Amino acid sequence: MKEKSLRPWLLLSPSLTAVFLLLVVPVCFVVVYSFWLRAPSGQDIPAFQLGNYAKFFADFFYPSIMLSTIRVAIETVFLCLVMGYIPAYFFYKTESKLKPFLMILVMLPFWISFIIRTLSWINILGDSGLINHVLMKMGFIHEPLAMLYNEGAVIMGLLQYLLPFMILNIYVSLDGIDKSLTEAAKSLGCTEWQAFKEITLPLSLPGVSAGCLLVFVLTCGTYLPPMILGGPGNEMIANLIFKRIIGTLDWPFGSAISTILMILLVIIVYTYNRYMGIGQIFKALSTD
Amino acid sequence: MKKIISGWTLIKIYTLLVYVWMFAPIIAVVILAFNPHQFGSFPMEGFSFKWFVKLSHNSSILAAFKNSLILGSLTAIFATAIGVPAAMAFIRYDFKGKDLINTLLIAPIMIPEVVLGVALLLFIRWLQQPKSFMLLLIGHVVLTLPYVLLIVQARLVGIRKEYEEAAMSLGASPFQTFREITFPLLAPAIFAGMLFSFTISFDDVTATLFWATAQNQTVPVKIFGMLRNSISPEINALGAVMIVLTVSTPLLAGFISRRFAKGKGK
Amino acid sequence: MANDLGERLDNVYESYKEGKISRRDFVKYLGISGAALGLVGGPFGMIRQAMAAKSIRFDGWGGTVSEAFRKYAFKPFTDATGIKVIDGEFGNADSYLTRVKASYPPGGEYNLAHLSGVFDYKRYVDLGFDVVLDEDKIPNLKTVMPAIMKPYRAITNGKLSAVPYDYxxxxxxxxxxxxxxxxxxxxxxxxxxxxxxxxxxxxxxxxxxxxxxxxxxxxxxxxxxxxxxxxxxxxxxxxxxxxxxxxxxxxxxxxxxxxxxxxxxxxxxxxxxxxxxxxxxxxxxxxxxxxSWQECIFVMKGTDLSAAHKLLNYMLAPECAFAIASGQSYPPSLDPRKVTVPGAVAGLPGFDATGTLNGYLFADPGxxxxxxxxxxxxxxxxxxxx
Known part of the structure; x- marks a missing residue:
């Protein structure tokens, strides 16, 4: 009996060791640094003071960037879901021989560096980009449409990066659904739509939930799309962290912003998990 | 009946549109690899292979490409090797603090990479240790572990415990059970997990920028460096080569295995 | 056996607490346990250290600039001395400073770096990463414009921790x-x-x-x-x-x-x-x-200075400096009164034919x-x- 209770820990130990050493301990360093001071020369002075946190909340600047980051993240999650569910459902339903090939295609964008992929939107959306070029040639417009360097472009870049995550997460959970369930429902007189609404959709929610969480969290931590595709004022919180830590070498303040972001994300993820999260769903599924 | 077909057609069209949208920038990258000028804009003036030729002589990018491949492959192997047992523990066992540990193991995606990148360096400095390839590798394993965990767990939930219990009751050891029963059923998820961790490691910029030593710089780090001056279309050429390889390999494999299966059937 | 090992570790920990050994050694001993072994690279770490003595690292802007450096400075240097040049890349100048600051020992694995702006020079000096170069050991330094060296000397008490390279x-x-x-x-x-x-x-x-x-x-x-x-x-x-x-x-x-x-x-x-x-x-x-701004090749604390002097001398050789200048389109720090500047280099924007840099306004680093x-x-x- 004793052996059995040890076994999960044995299975977990490599992962836990790695995550503990490379994540938990380093993050503690960040938290400790957030109480330190920065000397004008760039040296860090050990201290215990809350000045960095006070600075964050001193006016509306940092909190407002934080809020707008969360707003962009929610918009991205929503659009990812709208764009991703139907293709995932297509993969689940299709009997095409090309299915595995189409699945690999979803991952294909990752083979081209993220920076390059993001930069190449400029060739499509820019003033002299493909869309404006075609529209102007066809005489629909005379002045190029300004599609780049605004929040829409940032979200576009984010979607392009995050959509594969959403599609694959939903697909994995759709794939686990026994197709005979929907067949049975249909034989009992349900329409295709009803069968989807009553059976497939609820059973696919774990994947939807995991996908949404993943997209949300990844959006909050990214800085390259706003940097490359955003205009003035589209920066997100990770850009500011990047600037404080890398640009001005202000590690204490950068650490404080990071700590606040991490606390916020942990609260969001925890609440989310509690009510509609992965843990909850796994539990429900694995107890039967 | 007619209505159902039209619904399915709509789904197909929608999926197609999503694909077109997703691949638009990729197609632009590939097309611009054939652009004779450094700054591509449409319409293209001329057509040339010169960036491919230049790429084949650029030892620094090719070395980085090799580093990326090695790092990505090792990351994929280690991340699944430690991720699969962890997923087993979560789905097959009940223990104290399960929720907390599950959250902890997917935490690497919750921390902005800039922070994680610097934080790990601070820790290493405190230990007074230099950077090494091992550090970079373990760092990537930790970064990609959450993806493996999420995918494998989702699949594992669907594999019935009874199969494993039946094998055990027939006298199989836990390891035998895993090898004979669980592993074959889990294989697609393991493969997907490896694919994910490989691609994420292959594409990672920020953390790698901080952790890589001069000898093991990867392609994304090189590209990040090129931003200062200008990104050479050689990078587009490299992307085009990668795309051709990834698209053709599964097609070719499928073709060969089909031929093979046919031959066997006769 | 296990007991024995435990005892040894205890001894090590005791001496660590007493301050007999540094944290570095302490961790090395702990390296016996698997996790730390993974972190420090175990036996590979030692091989790496042995190799480090025979190499010097340079971090630069990559691309055409690196190609020119490899051809005109690193190869002749390696041929002459047998010391390998590890050719690193910044990514981005600010993230480079972050990495330098976060590395161990101070300056870490980093040796030479192509920094921009005197203000960056000052940032590195303020953080204590500077060295004192022996200018006699870099004969080519005599061909560098005195005016371009002045702001650096002002920061490091008349000495140099870098050679000016371009502007x-x-x-x-x-x-x-x-x-x-x-x-x-x-x-x-x-x-x-x-x-x-x-x-x-x-x-x-x-x-x-x-x-x-x-x-x-x-x-x-x-x-x-x-x-x-x-x-x-x-x-x-x-x-x-x-x-x-x-x-x-x-x-x-x-x-x-x-x-x-x-x-x-x-x-x-x-x-x-x-x-x-x-x-x-x-x-x-x-x-x-x-x-206006100027770039320099900074030498980081902890660098083998005799190797650095030699390498810097190769980098300042006119054929190397001019190749780099054409590669990145910034004029070199060499004094046009002392070396013959090829036409292509003289045609670069902002080139100062007088070699005095009069009329150029640089940012005051302080x-x-x-x-x-x-x-x-x-x-x-x-x-x-x-």
């Missing part, structure tokens, strides 16, 4: 298809505030550059700004006209080449490169007191570095429009 301008470029030469010349720095160009202007995300040009716009001395409020309000006004604050040379080039913007803050060498590639309608506008924290943050707020 250039952060200035304005305009597209002559849309903006007439007359107009550009007449407006000078104010071109970046021209309301007719709304949505067609570009600038850099860099706080220093923007404050510099706003001080020119408001008629102030950039190295001694009296009315900072006027600078901020000029920048706020300008923000509404700017299409994109670019963050890298690659972006600035594609913005100009694709006609996304008609005028922008630029790095002189980048525009020269565009012109060489056939974008001849892009022209440089160099207003009075344009932002002044700018003391304001960095406040101004960089204030600038972020303006750029964000809040």
């Amino acid at each position: 250039g301008l952060t200035t304005i470029a305009y597209n002559s298809k849309f903006i007439s030469d007359d107009k550009a010349k007449k407006m000078g720095a104010a071109l970046l505030w021209d309301k007719d160009l709304k949505g067609k202007l570009g600038s850099w995300t860099d706080w220093r550059t923007n404050i510099w040009y706003a001080s020119l716009k408001t008629g102030q001395n950039p190295n001694d700004i009296k009315d900072i409020k006027a600078v901020w309000s000029a920048l706020k006004e300008q923000r509404g006209l700017i299409k994109k604050y670019w963050g890298s040379g690659a972006e600035q080039m594609s913005l100009l080449a694709n006609e996304e913007v008609y005028a922008s803050i630029v790095w002189s060498g980048r525009v020269k490169t565009l012109q060489n590639q056939g974008h001849t309608h892009l022209k440089l506008l160099i207003p009075e007191n344009a932002f 002044y700018w570095n003391t304001h960095q924290l406040d101004w960089a943050e204030k600038w972020d707020r303006i750029m964000a429009g809040r």
